[in-house]
Amino acid sequence: MKTYLKPIVIAASLMMSGASAQVTQELNDVVVTATPMTSPVTVVMDPKLPRQPLPAHDGADFLKTVPGFSVMRKAGTDGEPNFRGMGGSRINILADDQNIFGGCGQRMDAPTAYIFPEIYDKVTVIKGPQTVLYPGHGSAATVRFERDQKVYDKPGYDVYASGLVGSFGRHDELIDANVGNKDYFASFTGSNTHSQDYKDGSGNRVHSQYSRYSASSTFGLTPDNNKRFEVSASRSDGYAAYADRTMDGTKFLRENVAGRGQIKNISDLVEKLEFQVSRNTIFHTMSESMRGGTAYMDVTHDTNALRTTADLNLRKTTKAKVGFDYSEAVHGGNMPAHGMPTITDDSQFRNMGLFAELTEQLNSAQKVVAGYRSDLWRVQDRRSSMSSDTAGQVRNEVTNSAFARLEQSLNGMPNTTTYIGFGRSERMPDYWELISNRRDGGMDNMTTNKSALNSTKTEKTYQLDTGFIHKTHKVNMTGSVFYNQIKDFILVDSRTSPDFVSGMYNTPTSRNVDAHTYGGELTASYALTSQYRVSSSLAYVKGKNETDNLPLAQLAPLEGRLALAYDDNQYSYGALLRLVAPKNDFAQNQGNISGKDIGSSGGFGIFSVNAGYKPNKKTRLAVGIDNLFDKTYAEFISRGGAQVAGYRQTMRVNEPGRTAWLKATINLD
Numbered sequence: 001m002k003t004y005l006k007p008i009v010i011a012a013s014l015m016m017s018g019a020s021a022q023v024t025q026e027l028n029d030v031v032v033t034a035t036p037m038t039s040p041v042t043v044v045m046d047p048k049l050p051r052q053p054l055p056a057h058d059g060a061d062f063l064k065t066v067p068g069f070s071v072m073r074k075a076g077t078d079g080e081p082n083f084r085g086m087g088g089s090r091i092n093i094l095a096d097d098q099n100i101f102g103g104c105g106q107r108m109d110a111p112t113a114y115i116f117p118e119i120y121d122k123v124t125v126i127k128g129p130q131t132v133l134y135p136g137h138g139s140a141a142t143v144r145f146e147r148d149q150k151v152y153d154k155p156g157y158d159v160y161a162s163g164l165v166g167s168f169g170r171h172d173e174l175i176d177a178n179v180g181n182k183d184y185f186a187s188f189t190g191s192n193t194h195s196q197d198y199k200d201g202s203g204n205r206v207h208s209q210y211s212r213y214s215a216s217s218t219f220g221l222t223p224d225n226n227k228r229f230e231v232s233a234s235r236s237d238g239y240a241a242y243a244d245r246t247m248d249g250t251k252f253l254r255e256n257v258a259g260r261g262q263i264k265n266i267s268d269l270v271e272k273l274e275f276q277v278s279r280n281t282i283f284h285t286m287s288e289s290m291r292g293g294t295a296y297m298d299v300t301h302d303t304n305a306l307r308t309t310a311d312l313n314l315r316k317t318t319k320a321k322v323g324f325d326y327s328e329a330v331h332g333g334n335m336p337a338h339g340m341p342t343i344t345d346d347s348q349f350r351n352m353g354l355f356a357e358l359t360e361q362l363n364s365a366q367k368v369v370a371g372y373r374s375d376l377w378r379v380q381d382r383r384s385s386m387s388s389d390t391a392g393q394v395r396n397e398v399t400n401s402a403f404a405r406l407e408q409s410l411n412g413m414p415n416t417t418t419y420i421g422f423g424r425s426e427r428m429p430d431y432w433e434l435i436s437n438r439r440d441g442g443m444d445n446m447t448t449n450k451s452a453l454n455s456t457k458t459e460k461t462y463q464l465d466t467g468f469i470h471k472t473h474k475v476n477m478t479g480s481v482f483y484n485q486i487k488d489f490i491l492v493d494s495r496t497s498p499d500f501v502s503g504m505y506n507t508p509t510s511r512n513v514d515a516h517t518y519g520g521e522l523t524a525s526y527a528l529t530s531q532y533r534v535s536s537s538l539a540y541v542k543g544k545n546e547t548d549n550l551p552l553a554q555l556a557p558l559e560g561r562l563a564l565a566y567d568d569n570q571y572s573y574g575a576l577l578r579l580v581a582p583k584n585d586f587a588q589n590q591g592n593i594s595g596k597d598i599g600s601s602g603g604f605g606i607f608s609v610n611a612g613y614k615p616n617k618k619t620r621l622a623v624g625i626d627n628l629f630d631k632t633y634a635e636f637i638s639r640g641g642a643q644v645a646g647y648r649q650t651m652r653v654n655e656p657g658r659t660a661w662l663k664a665t666i667n668l669d
């Protein structure tokens with residue numbers, strides 16, 4: 001265990017030496033290995049920078065560089081993000097402030113499966129229940145993938161393009177092109193990615209090949225400096241092999257149309273007004289066709305949403321953001337193997353929310369941020385009475401969430417901000433928890449039609465968040481710790497003894513239990529010289545299922561990272577050591593909508609190296625070798641390996657072995 005505590009010691013010594021350090025020039029991150037908090041509870045990232053380890057071309061793997069995040073592996077792509085042990089809908093994923101709910105009842109497609117980070121300009125993570133501005137079911141973190149729409153005051157264009165080649169036949173191509181003048185703008189993004197099966201450290205092939213493309217275009221008008229109106233459309237599709245189950249994803253079609261507008265400087269009171277309407281449709285097919293079978297199933301999830309917000313200047317020191325959002329999501333599917341080839345709806349979720357967030361600058365050193373949100377939910381069970389005992393029934397629910405946070409700059413310690421916040425987040429159970437799973441059935445649980453619609457209560461998280469940020473050019477240190485009490489935590493229980501599963505698909509149960517978790521993340525980096533920087537991070541979480549007197553399931557083990565980087569603004573070199581502790585406390589067959597604990601896991605250390613070259617300001621080359629020593633390992637939260645003909649079955653889906661990659665990016669403007 002001692003090895004894994006080293007980052008803490010290093011961090012502590014950096015903290016002491018950092019307090020009196022002289023300011024020197026800050027280094028650019030050429031290859032990002034760990035991302036610190038940028039402001040209280042908030043991490044902001046540039047998705048166009050190369051990352052190590054090389055992420056799959058989807059939004060989950062990308063989040064791995066944020067301490068506290070881990071990803072449940074299913075195969076090559078479409079992993080499931082988990083933050084501080086909270087998975088599934090507890091992480092609210094937003095693409096341009098729209099929820100994309102995956103379609104798969106077996107959760108092949110987390111929302112991040114439809115998101116290609118590099119086509120966005122900014123990714124923001126807000127930790128804990130410390131915002132109420134966004135729709136969805138999230139309580140543990142909010143992740144926003146955003147485009148900064150480029151507007152022009154004279155004719156101009158910007159083009160960003162990147163290409164990547166890597167081991168196991170991986171190649172990515174991406175373009176983000178913008179053009180405009182003072183009256184209009186237009187943009188186009190396109191991405192394509194492909195990978196063959198990768199091999200784990202022992203040289204065993206993992207059933208994991210995938211292919212994806214995406215294309216989107218936006219057209220907008222800027223009648224004057226204060227107004228912007230735009231329409232956009234996008235489409236993406238692909239396929240992916242899954243090593244953790246008996247079917248593969250052969251279609252992941254997402255189509256999106258949206259209209260949005262922004263009017264600024266309306267009056268002294270109203271600084272900005274924004275509105276958005278959007279439609280997201282998912283058509284997903286899972287089938288046996290990639291492994292020689294013929295069985296298949298289709299699912300659809302269509303979401304229409306509306307959102308409007310106003311930024312208000314209430315007083316010189318008081319700002320507010322108030323708004324309203326509405327969404328309507330219909331899920332459907334077919335079962336050709338059971339004589340139902342036509343897609344029929346199984347549920348509708350309607351949600352209407354009102355929210356307000358207030359920022360009060362108390363004095364030059366103190367700020368209070370507080371918010372309140374109320375949602376009205378209406379869930380309709382549209383299944384037939386053959387497959388649900390709540391067929392046709394409607395559940396209405398009101399959820400309330402609120403938070404307050406004090407941020408304070410320290411007088412005695414320059415460049416240091418501390419914060420303390422308390423939040424209550426009430427989470428409406430999602431599609432999987434209410435419709436896919438069955439209810440906590442007591443004695444009679446041998447049939448599949450015990451619907452969870454009315455029995456699964458909303459989940460209430462009461463959380464304390466506190467931390468600090470200390471930033472100079474030489475030292476960057478951040479710490480965030482949290483403690484929460486979760487009332488009616490929605491546990492997905494697949495235990496067979498006691499009997500929580502039923503039917504031929506072993507449908508698990510959505511149960512409410514009481515739980516608590518605590519932990520935190522620490523990052524520290526220190527510029528040894530103007531070219532050398534050492535950085536480290538640590539993430540820890542512990543939790544308990546109080547009702548069952550068991551550890552809370554799906555909590556990743558203690559993890560530390562240590563990196564050394566050289567950057568002279570033209571050449572860069574870096575090395576990354578990731579250390580993960582063994583984990584022996586687990587809750588067999590308990591978990592969330594995306595996975596469950598399957599046993600203890602061993603600790604491991606993974607060493608990776610990278611190098612970069614910037615011949616000029618517009619071009620960047622980066623190369624890396626991940627898992628240099630070709631270690632065979634799997635993440636604790638990863639899914640169990642399935643039996644796939646021609647492949648070796650493993651307890652968990654193993655991570656890739658040694659992976660080399662090269663990425664080139666170019667900016668033209």
Ligand SMILES: [Cu+2]
Nearest residue numbers: 104106108286
């Ligand atoms: Cu599926």
